Amino acid sequence: MTAPDAARTSGRRGIVVGPIGLPWRPRVFWYTVAAIGTAGLLLVLGVAIGSTWIPPVTVIRSLLGLETGPEAFIVETLRLPRVLTGALVGLTLGVAGALTQTFTRNPLGTPDIIGVTSGASVGAVAAIVLGGGTYSVSSIVLGGGIPVAATIGALVAAVVVYGLGWRGGVQSYRLVLVGIGVSATLDAVTSYLLVRAKITVATAASQWLVGSLSSTSWSSVWPLLVVAAIAVPLALATSAALGIGQLGDEVATGIGLAVQRHRLVVIALAVVLTAAAVAAAGPVGFVAFVVPQIGLRLAGTNRPPLLLAGALGAVLVLAADLLARSAFPWQVPVGIVTTVIGAPYLIWLLIRHRKEMSR
Numbered sequence: 001m002t003a004p005d006a007a008r009t010s011g012r013r014g015i016v017v018g019p020i021g022l023p024w025r026p027r028v029f030w031y032t033v034a035a036i037g038t039a040g041l042l043l044v045l046g047v048a049i050g051s052t053w054i055p056p057v058t059v060i061r062s063l064l065g066l067e068t069g070p071e072a073f074i075v076e077t078l079r080l081p082r083v084l085t086g087a088l089v090g091l092t093l094g095v096a097g098a099l100t101q102t103f104t105r106n107p108l109g110t111p112d113i114i115g116v117t118s119g120a121s122v123g124a125v126a127a128i129v130l131g132g133g134t135y136s137v138s139s140i141v142l143g144g145g146i147p148v149a150a151t152i153g154a155l156v157a158a159v160v161v162y163g164l165g166w167r168g169g170v171q172s173y174r175l176v177l178v179g180i181g182v183s184a185t186l187d188a189v190t191s192y193l194l195v196r197a198k199i200t201v202a203t204a205a206s207q208w209l210v211g212s213l214s215s216t217s218w219s220s221v222w223p224l225l226v227v228a229a230i231a232v233p234l235a236l237a238t239s240a241a242l243g244i245g246q247l248g249d250e251v252a253t254g255i256g257l258a259v260q261r262h263r264l265v266v267i268a269l270a271v272v273l274t275a276a277a278v279a280a281a282g283p284v285g286f287v288a289f290v291v292p293q294i295g296l297r298l299a300g301t302n303r304p305p306l307l308l309a310g311a312l313g314a315v316l317v318l319a320a321d322l323l324a325r326s327a328f329p330w331q332v333p334v335g336i337v338t339t340v341i342g343a344p345y346l347i348w349l350l351i352r353h354r355k356e357m358s359r
Helices: 003-010 026-048 056-063 070-104 116-130 137-142 145-165 172-196 199-210 218-237 239-245 249-255 259-281 287-299 306-326 334-358
Strands: 014-017 020-023
Touching: 026 056, 026 070, 026 287, 026 306, 056 070, 070 218, 070 239, 070 259, 070 287, 070 306, 116 145, 116 172, 116 199, 116 259, 145 172, 145 259, 172 199, 218 239, 218 259, 218 306, 239 249, 239 259, 287 306, 287 334, 306 334
Parallel strands: none
Antiparallel strands: 014 020
């Protein structure tokens, strides 16, 4: 029996769009649709809510180009770039986290833990400090310095972690331990750069390091949108190989998967997605860690669904930003809200893992 015949007789259905082949799982599909719909609703609310309330109908009309006047200006120029950046940051971090957690076969194997985010932060802070700093972080982004520096920093960190974690292969626990050490070292480098910088430069960099959407503009949206439009479909195209990789290196190699090349592709995609998000809004903590695990539990699969994780990432960042802007008398950076949500989840996961290991 040929492979196509086996696929037909097995009763499994799939969705194929060019090089992207995804198994058809109704539960995953409907949760993904619900997450995308929720993200769309939060996007409209994020534009509507502010110092001046704009009715959602007016927001939608403005987005469709049917509205003119002051409210349309507020929607299109002042608020839409912020919420779009938040949605794209959540999308890219969610997909990056799902990639690294699947690749390492470890829920702790996220860009935050294995050093990619810290590397991007070092690169970006170095660009700010060496560039002389500014009170408006968005004006730095206009020059293209932060995205390039963040990508280089993330890539260097990933190469160092992968190289130090290699011992005839890469095991997830070793990669996580090496990543924690590299992250601590890179965080120390970031602190040194802040200490040595002028006070105005350090202030700008510190604001960015918290993870904030307050200074975003259309110049922040377009690079992130381009990266997401290219890297997310490429990540989805690796879905089948990611599933095979879950069987172990020996089995995956026997089936015909080029394991090391596949890992390099996955790491490169995760680095680019993480660096783009960090360059746009700073290191928004715990998004890449939390949403893949939420998606995993909602879907009931053996690995985080990539598209569902991305949609949930957009929901988390948009909801956190909306909460940060409306629940407090002052604006709280979105990174603080996501950290408050994600840190207890990390503690719970560690306690649960410890109990499972002691059984």
